[in-house]
Amino acid sequence: MSHPARPLPPLSFSEPEMRRIMDKVSAMIVDHFTGLDTRPVTTPSTLPSLQAGLAEPLPMQPVPVDDLLEQVRTHVLEQMTHQDHPRNFAFVPGPSNFIGAVADALASAFNTFCGAWIGPSGSAQIEITTIEWLRELFEFPETAGGLFVSGGSMANMTCLAVARHEMLANNPFNATVYFSDQTHSSVAKGLKILGFQQYQLRKIPSDAHYRLPMEALKAKIAADRQQGLVPFCVVANAGTTNAGMVDPLHEIADFCAAEGLWMHVDGAYGGSAALSPSGRKVLDGLNRADSLSIDPHKWMFQPYEIGCALVRNRAHLKETFRVSAEYLKIIEESAEQPNFSDYGVQLTRGFRALKLWMSLKAFGIPAFRDAIESGIRNAETVEALLREKPQWEIITPACLGVITFRYREEGMSEQELDQLNSRISTELIMGGYAMLSPTVMSGRLVLRMCTINPRTTEADLQGTIRRMKDIATAGA
Ligand SMILES: Cc1ncc(COP(=O)(O)O)c(C=O)c1O
Known part of the structure; x- marks a missing residue:
């Protein structure tokens, strides 16, 4: 419904302009939710490149909103770690959901x-x-x-x-x-x-x-x-x-x-x-x-x-x-x-x-129960897949959606294994396919996956393990 024209109040946009901007923003949001698994979990960017795009003087003149949205898209939304990505297993990911975003x-x-x-x-x-x-x-x-x-x-x-x-x-x-x-x-x-x-x-x-x-x-x-x-x-x-x-x-x-x-x-x-x-x-x-x-x-x-x-x-x-x-x-x-x-x-x-x-x-509630249950099962699947190969040592078994483990190679000292496992996590992250974070258990650096995203598939888990093994054996 349109209202009779009246002067625009301060800090406002016209109704058609607001509707146009909202259409753009809602397209960005829906694109995010529908295409996430085809994009990298994280895009390694450098501090100078971020500063070049975002460290700016005070804005004394208005900037067109379309330009702002473009700046946010290229320098923020495409330069971030996606907490809701189905292959983000680092720290505690934030799988989020579309309705929650709409409510916010x-x-x-x-x-x-x-x-x-x-x-x-x-x-x-x-x-x-x-x-x-x-x-x-x-x-x-x-x-x-x-x-x-x-x-x-x-x-x-x-x-x-x-x-x-x-x-x-x-x-x-x-x-x-x-x-x-x-x-x-x-x-x-x-x-x-x-x-x-x-x-x-x-x-x-x-x-x-x-x-x-x-x-x-x-x-x-x-x-x-x-x-x-x-x-x-x-x-x-x-x-x-x-x-x-x-x-x-x-x-x-x-x-x-x-x-x-x-x-x-x-x-x-x-x-x-x-x-x-x-x-x-x-x-x-x-x-x-x-x-x-x-x-x-x-x-x-x-x-x-x-x-x-x-x-x-x-x-x-x-x-x-x-x-x-x-x-x-x-x-x-x-x-x-x-x-x-x-x-x-x-x-x-x-x-x-x-x-x-x-x-x-x-x-x-039943959908929430199933979604949580799938996170628990994902970690159990990772454990089962790792146990198939002798190079992987389970440090703590799958429990409530978390599993910790370590790649082992004959003849390496514990310190060398710390370095190897650290390299696995760093290179995995740099590759963009998946992300996990290492932690320290009983003094040893271990790999850790937190698998609570209900949109994670078994193929995501298999692909992640395969890539970790490839990194571990590269140059061996
Ligand atoms: C067990 C536990 N307690 C507290 C926190 C802190 O929660 P927040 O980061 O939401 O402040 C975390 C975060 O990962 C956690 O894992």
């Missing part, structure tokens, strides 16, 4: 404020509904609640802030927190920001399966109590970043209950696997946590950014974060439902919930 466009265009329940607040209700769905999917009790944050790091920090508030009345003096050496760096980072010193972070060497060893945990806590320290929290992993391993969740929950400790579970990588039948078995006990971090922008296929902090007793969120002010009184008094700004750090918050809500509805 809507949320951004309508500039939705999600800090509070103001007036008719459909956006707040969607966040409440979606959090409630997650509570149900992760089998948390009805007392539980949470909020969407930027990602796993922020979810971990939010949950640890709640633990600090509830267990220590916010006084971290001499308080100690326990986790294995496989725990993601965001936990230590969050604790540092929350005022904990290095000596208060008890990093326990993991066992032979890269899990938190209960005996060592118990001994450390007993010794610390004897010394007058105040143990208050154990952080358990539900899928380590390195190897997808899961700490003994039931044992940790029993121990925390007996000792009066807060149990936080970092499920930012692997937690979402609890939606799938086989992941649910591996993650049994996840729902006993006092707080849980989930990262829908990883294994729930959402575009960045969306993490989720889920807390067993939602009242704890408000107790931890609510701070009142006179200019916020109107918001507080008119709210028919909780204000999410009382549940976390942000006052002004974007509409992160929309993408997860729309995607879960557009595809349905």
